[in-house]
Amino acid sequence: MTTLLKETLDSQSIYMPTPARIVDTVELTDLEKVFKLKLPSGFELNHRPGQFVQISVLGIGEAPISICSSPSRSTGGTFEICVRRVGNVTNAMHALKPGALIGVRGPFGRGFPIERFRGKDILFVPGGLGLAPLRSLINEVLDERGKYGRIIILYGSRSPKDLLFQAELKEWQRRADIECHVTVDRPDENWTGNVGVITTLFPKVTIHPRNMVSVVVGPPVMYRYVLMELLGKGIAEGNIWFSFERRMKCGVGKCGHCQMHHIYTCQEGPAFSYAEIKHLEEAL
Amino acid sequence: MSFRIMPKAAVPDWITWLRSRYRVVGPRQLKDQFVFDEINSPDELSLDYPTSILPPKKYLLPPTEELFQFTTKGMHTKASLEPRPTVIMGVHTCDMHAIQLLDRVHNTGYADQHYQARRQNTYLVSIECLNPCTEHSFCKDMGTLSVPENFDLHLTDLGDEYGVDIGSEKGEELLRGFASVWDPTEEDYRHVNQVMAEKWPRFSYRFNFDVTELPDLLALSTKSSYWNELGDLCLGCGMCTKVCPTCYCFNVKDEVDLSLTEGHRVRIWDSCQVDEFALVAGGHNFRSTRALRQRHRFFRKGKYQLEAYGLIGCVGCGRCAAACLVHITPVKTFNELYRRHKQGEAVEAQS
Amino acid sequence: MSPKPTVAFFEFTSCEGCQLTVVDSLQDHPELLDAIDIVQFREAMSEKSDSYQIAFIEGSCTRPSDEAKIRAIREKAAIVVALGACAHLGGINAIRNRSDMQEVREYVYGDKANWFPTYEPRPISAIIKVDAVLPGCPIDRNELVKAVTHLLQGRMPQIPDQPMCIECKLKENVCVYTQGKVCLGPITLAGCDAICPTYGDGCEGCRGTISNPNFQSLREVMLEHGVSEEEIESRLTMFMTNQILAMAKAQ
Amino acid sequence: MAAKNLKVDIHHITRVEGHGNIVVDVQNGELKQCELTIVETPRFFEAMLRGRPYLEASHITSRICGICAVGHATASLRATERALDIEPTEQTVLLRKLNFHGEILDSHILHAYMLVAPDFLGVGSVIPLAKTAPDVVLRALRMKKLSGDLCKAICGRHTHPIALTVGGFTHYPSNDELVALRERLEAMRPDVDATVELFQKLSMPDFERDTEYIALHKDEEYCFIDGVIASTDGGTWPIKHYRSVTNEQIVEHSSAKHTHNKRDAYMVGALARFNVNYNQLNSKAKAAAIALGIKPKCTNPYMNTVAQVVEIVHCVEDSIALIDKLLARGIRQEEPVPPGRLSGEGVGACDVPRGTLFHNYVIEEGKIVGANCIIPTGQNLANIEADMRGLVPTILDQPQDKVAQALEMLVRAYDPCISCSAHMLDVKFV
Ligand SMILES: Cc1cc2nc3c(=O)[nH]c(=O)nc-3n(C[C@H](O)[C@H](O)[C@H](O)COP(=O)(O)OP(=O)(O)OC[C@H]3O[C@@H](n4cnc5c(N)ncnc54)[C@H](O)[C@@H]3O)c2cc1C
Ligand code: SF4
């Protein structure tokens, strides 16, 4: 088995994608779709939660997309991505049907240091599409549930119809070994849950800061507020993790777009602990 | 490696001889400036040129470079990796330092095969600068006034002849079989020493501090109000980054034919000075003001590249200073930051 | 392949040079005719159909009676593209907006000043929503072909938000400021391959500005190069009159 | 003639530049109304020039018309140069002529092949021709491309030239470019021959009406730039006396003015040039004229297109001769000639594809204070209407759609450029 990254590196050009086949698509919302992709036979993705791939629609372009399936569930060369339709490449992807080919490079980035989370309580704070990369990590943790302490998920979304992965969400809410709370900014008539920004969920859970790791992924505006909440609870700076979105053209630390000061987000990130970036004005 | 002598009168023949084997590019005149361009006949070559509009970098990282060709149906791809063997004549020492940095960048981490392929097929014939090339250059400050060891051949103007340092096997190849070069005499060596000794004092230092202090100076200037002043002044035209021998950021684009069946993916020089450089879908711009973009540019030149690759990101060629219509220059910027820093220290000391 | 998109061309007040450029682009790309189905193009053909998906509109709107026609096009077309500076900015026609309209009319028609129902030339976007723009006076052929390709791919043509100087430097032109000429390159949207500086003349700004032009700093540059305030105004109001007037009004 | 009622109302004539309507009203066999209405919005160019630096005039006025942009720019430059006492160099004169040929070729090929030929080949435009006669269309595109490239090499682009400036050029073609163009022009000869053959085969409607033909004239060459104004009715006038020839008049039904000289109307354009300047055509062009069955003085307005084909032959050959002259001298990077004074009045005239064009400027301290432009199609309007009045009675027996088509073809034969003719200005000079 060759890992895709090795294939990417060994190919004549690191910028040349490998064709993967769309084996299934699931429409989650008006804007978001999950694509299940299969690499050519003999390849494995071998990714870590938090890593991303560069997805190509030839003739249109390329976009960085997080892998949303967990390594433990991505075998036989298949994996999943969840794509929000916002522009050229992502629109073109949404128009593709199962059976179509799509280009993949990667996986890139360093992902979350999951081994450092072992034995600890984990507080996941996904906002909106941030659940996509976090789903990879959450499922990886759940598949080895015994190795971790408490699992808390605080998920915020614009409205009930924007909630992603609703089946899994229900399952998490049902399970006794997970504390899962959901909030929406704008409820509809059927919504009985919490209403308000994501920080309104914090009072619902008690936190033991000494043994707690928190992983936060969402839109840029959310980070500052959640961060204040977490620091206020006494969680160590090195135990607060983010994933950063930046413009990325190459994924391999050359094109310059994703730089936050001297740091190439695509190489050293997109996952960073607060301790690593707190002095970087361009980060938060 | 070895050292030879070539009479200037033999240069035209040498160029013709080289042209029968390689693509030969070098400085040639365009109106009252110079550009690196293909040399079609020896008289087009001006080895004695001040500076060029774009650096010779353009042969290693072309402004638009095809990465691969593709078909949209069936996703057949073919990497574009067959550069023509090219001799670049007359590269100044600052640009040689820049190429050294580009080599590091493209060989560190994920190696960039496109750069590597071009680099391996490129023969660098550098030339010793005996006089400051323009009023804008500051190579002496940046330590780029002498050639780094990446040349294949290095020329030194000795009046009627060139001293030719052979720096590599590839350099040997450029002379192999060409008759009009000979071994130097004692006299030639003395001549070289004399030329080098006379050259040094002609260049002056233009920084008010030592370049080794630059990274620290920048680190202390992150919040300087000077960036806002630059931001007000800067046109955001991006010329400074286009002409810089050490800039290498790029954008990627797909181009397809009208039948939407075949196309290619290209990369194009990009500029951190334009608005959309750090813009992401959803409209968030992570470096949204000209002030922040100017700061980023100068930090890359004076600090980031040094920390990441061990080589400073500015080679003192002065091209950006010449191009900038509002006179934003590295020398002025760094000296001003230094002045303000000193002033700040003085104020602190007083209080 | 899906059936060819139907395309119609319309013109309002203009010199029809952009439409001519469309015809010219056939010289290098005859396959354009295979890619799209042109159903209306008065300047070049008599056949005409009123059912079209993509409408290219050339020219600025210069009289109230044009507005209804423009709205009718919007209702029929799924995509409306403004073709050229007149449609995009008001173009050269808008120069007269610097003077009082009544005064211009009187200068031209004397006592018959109110005969012709013209008003201040304005871009098409002042009347209807425009989905995309092909800037320039005239438009750039390569950009047209690229735009058609993008439309065929089902995406909107986008003009990169970059200033002209970038293209100009890539062509290694000698900056015209060093030759004592004026240039709007630092604030003008690139895409024409810096054709004016390439042919020795400064950019006149026919493509409109980048999203955040630094007018103030450019004025200083021009003053420094000995350009008088009057000449600066003149240059800035060749194609950008409406924008300059709007800025003056906002202040 | 049978008493007959007929109404033709053609809204927006197609395959012409700009908007014009044809209105014909015949009641009981009597022609009540016969008009070509110009419905283009006035463009106010003369008003827009007021107060602008003289260097901008040619760039602004080239925007009067996208098809004869080089013509407008050249006439504008000549007006400015005469006002400011600038004598362009010989090289400038040669390059401008060559540039002008590029535009004449581009425009004539467009008109003959893409706008007129479809009428004779029974199609509505060049687009179906691409399927039925691809060789003809590809030939037209090939020839047009070369004409465009000729302009491009000299002034940057045909539609809205760049390098043309007061006193000279801001950019020069290289010797290599000229050599390459010369080779391509030579290689274009078979296409030119094929064009002559094609138009030999198309039979033009039979309609004669004698009128006055006016064009610029020089004894030593087939004139497009400068010269004197000459008429087939006899007489020449210096360019600066253009007003005594054009006699502009306001007519009610049209936003463009009408003109007349010795008779009620006169014609300008390729046919007028052919009639006035036949002797100055080069030998190849004369041979083509014989082959095409046209000789001076030709009074069939439909033959204007044929005269254009003769000019295509002339211009291709003359372009080669001009390039030879330029190459023999070698291209020099000259700075434009500076003005001798900053105030004055001047008239510039060119014979652009559609006929004689005049620009007249008054400049004070480097700024334009008064301007007047007289456009060929404006001069032709009265003559077109006179032709229509002559034509309609001869074809009244035909069905209405045939009458309409004949009228539309007549108007099209003039290659009218309606957007530029709508200029409307009561000229005021200070
Ligand atoms: C590490 C990382 C992980 C991501 N994961 C996901 C994910 O799981 N699901 C998802 O839907 N989206 C994800 N995104 C965002 C996604 O990459 C952008 O929405 C996408 O690039 C937009 O491309 P487009 O062509 O559809 O949009 P357009 O608006 O057409 O893009 C315009 C241009 O901007 C560039 N651009 C805009 N935004 C971005 C961006 N954020 N990053 C890079 N280039 C950008 C595009 O490449 C394009 O050239 C991720 C981004 C990053 C950096
Ligand atoms: S920053 Fe300026 S001086 Fe330094 S290498 Fe780049 S262009 Fe030359």
Ligand code: SF4
């Ligand atoms: S060249 Fe000068 S004005 Fe232009 S982006 Fe660079 S610093 Fe700004």
Ligand code: SF4
């Ligand atoms: S000529 Fe104009 S576009 Fe070119 S570099 Fe100078 S200012 Fe910029």
